Amino acid sequence: MTEQTPVNETTAVKATPTLPDAQTVTEIEHYTDRLFRFRCTRPASLRFRSGEFVMIGLMGDPHPETGKQKPLLRAYSIASPSWDEELEFYSIKVQDGPLTSKLQHIQPGDKIILRPKPVGTLVHDALLPGKRIWFFATGTGFAPFASLLREPQTYEDYDEVIITHTCREVGELTYGRDLIESLKHDELLNEVIGEGFWKKIKYYPTTTREESPKMGRITDLMKSGEAFKDLDVEPLNPESDRAMICGNLAFNLELKEMFEEYGLEEGANSKPAHYVVEKAFLD
Numbered sequence: 001m002t003e004q005t006p007v008n009e010t011t012a013v014k015a016t017p018t019l020p021d022a023q024t025v026t027e028i029e030h031y032t033d034r035l036f037r038f039r040c041t042r043p044a045s046l047r048f049r050s051g052e053f054v055m056i057g058l059m060g061d062p063h064p065e066t067g068k069q070k071p072l073l074r075a076y077s078i079a080s081p082s083w084d085e086e087l088e089f090y091s092i093k094v095q096d097g098p099l100t101s102k103l104q105h106i107q108p109g110d111k112i113i114l115r116p117k118p119v120g121t122l123v124h125d126a127l128l129p130g131k132r133i134w135f136f137a138t139g140t141g142f143a144p145f146a147s148l149l150r151e152p153q154t155y156e157d158y159d160e161v162i163i164t165h166t167c168r169e170v171g172e173l174t175y176g177r178d179l180i181e182s183l184k185h186d187e188l189l190n191e192v193i194g195e196g197f198w199k200k201i202k203y204y205p206t207t208t209r210e211e212s213p214k215m216g217r218i219t220d221l222m223k224s225g226e227a228f229k230d231l232d233v234e235p236l237n238p239e240s241d242r243a244m245i246c247g248n249l250a251f252n253l254e255l256k257e258m259f260e261e262y263g264l265e266e267g268a269n270s271k272p273a274h275y276v277v278e279k280a281f282l283d
């Protein structure tokens with residue numbers, strides 16, 4: 001693993017380009033005034049499991065007195081799968097956010113800092129074998145599932161893959177919708193996993209604050225039974241169903257409570273079980 005160069009007064013101003021942990025931005029796509037994705041180079045030494053997250057960031061502003069710059073790092077799910085030669089990230093833009101107020105302006109060729117220490121609970125290893133896997137996301141919580149939906153093991157391990165994504169507005173669904181659509185035409189994945197592998201996916205997007213074909217929080221739609229009826233599946237049960245959750249804290253807690261009622265147990269890398277949870281952001 002590479003270590004970051006300590007920043008002292010003499011190296012401060014030119015720190016970002018010379019950092020051993022610097023990676024180059026290769027592609028950017030903006031979706032809304034709050035969401036974008038970008039791709040960057042991948043360090044040759046970086047090995048990760050699809051679904052894990054890393055710390056990424058930029059150099060902070062120089063200290064007004066000393067001129068020193070410190071790395072400004074935040075946790076980010078890797079949205080690309082483990083086999084991809086580049087890395088992809090799906091990001092929020094918080095207008096007064098220390099990192100994303102700057103990160104939203106990156107351009108191809110710019111450097112970002114990436115600490116090559118992947119971690120996380122949203123990995124296949126943390127689940128017992130099952131028939132059907134559910135991915136539950138709100139907002140940017142879709143990111144780890146963008147990785148897992150492109151991971152061959154997802155389709156080797158399960159007969160059915162259900163992805164639910166709840167957002168406030170329709171435009172916030174675009175990244176996920178485009179990605180799922182692209183799987184149909186992905187020659188490499190269709191060859192490696194098997195022609196038509198994407199037919200195992202059931203995609204269930206919902207919005208809460210803008211009109212769309214399916215309105216409502218996924219939690220409410222499950223409680224009323226509407227989601228199961230729409231998807232033509234039985235409610236989750238510990239024999240056949242496995243799940244991964246990535247959303248805001250309230251969403252995660254609400255689903256956890258529902259899962260315990262279904263009889264599902266929370267798993268971890270060290271003790272695989274029926275479902276795993278990760279926060280999409282801290283609050």
Ligand SMILES: Cc1cc2nc3c(=O)[nH]c(=O)nc-3n(C[C@H](O)[C@H](O)[C@H](O)COP(=O)(O)OP(=O)(O)OC[C@H]3O[C@@H](n4cnc5c(N)ncnc54)[C@H](O)[C@@H]3O)c2cc1C
Nearest residue numbers: 074075076077090091092094097098099100140143280281
């Ligand atoms: C395990 C983990 C994985 C994460 N993965 C991602 C990811 O893949 N993509 C991503 O955009 N963010 C992700 N985050 C959030 C990320 O770490 C930062 O919080 C985010 O980039 C904003 O940074 P900031 O410095 O601009 O603002 P911060 O000071 O970090 O956040 C300011 C406020 O903005 C809101 N906020 C922060 N992040 C989000 C978000 N993602 N969606 C909605 N509101 C948010 C919260 O209210 C927060 O208090 C992840 C967080 C954790 C803990």
Ligand SMILES: NC(=O)c1ccc[n+]([C@@H]2O[C@H](COP(=O)([O-])OP(=O)(O)OC[C@H]3O[C@@H](n4cnc5c(N)ncnc54)[C@H](OP(=O)(O)O)[C@@H]3O)[C@@H](O)[C@H]2O)c1
Nearest residue numbers: 138139140166167168207208209217218219248250251254
């Ligand atoms: N998205 C925006 O347009 C917007 C704009 C400005 C500021 N912000 C701020 O940014 C932060 C994050 O906003 P966000 O929209 O990205 O994420 P969010 O608030 O986590 O909402 C994402 C989606 O999750 C749903 N949700 C929230 N709690 C849930 C629960 N317990 N169970 C099921 N679904 C649940 C929301 O539905 P509900 O709509 O019913 O809550 C929404 O559809 C917030 O602090 C917000 O104030 C957001």
